[in-house]
Amino acid sequence: MKNIFVGNLDFAATDSSLRAMFERYGTVDRVNLVTDRDTGRSRGFAFVEMSNTEEGDRAIAGLNGADFEGRALNVNEARPKPQGGGGRGNGGGFGRQRREPRW
Template sequence: MKIFVASLPFEIDDSELKGFFEPFGEVSSAKVIVDKATGRSRGFGFVDMPDEGMAKAAIAQLDGADVDGRTIVVKESEKQ
């Protein structure tokens, strides 16, 4: 399941993002989206978890969590 994560602190990197989700189960990928021109985080990213049940548990626990003073938004990614 692909998970959308928004309102991330700008200093969070891919490995830290992955670390937020690993307690809930296997994480196949975690990517913070960066601005191509500046290389700076755009404040959101995506996490892939192969087990849907574990992914839903992570969403339920992490949505609204405080990360370095910012309240993050965590939800199932919309289908493209």
């Protein structure tokens, strides 16, 4: 299985248009077009999962820099998120209970 990052997408791109483009290179298991949580609009990137590693490599080679809906695509193997990233850092005072004054 190969997980592929697709960047610099037009905001009007759809799951089905991405699937059709990648299916020229092999079997597409899943397309995840990333959208803004608040507005529902595309954030301009997606992840495509292909079942065969060789087909995924061919798709990356064939589509990186290719024109899709007027934009040059950025297509690479997706890198996993670093462990422990994100969150709110070292607490930052969230949820901390205050002590009663001692007087």
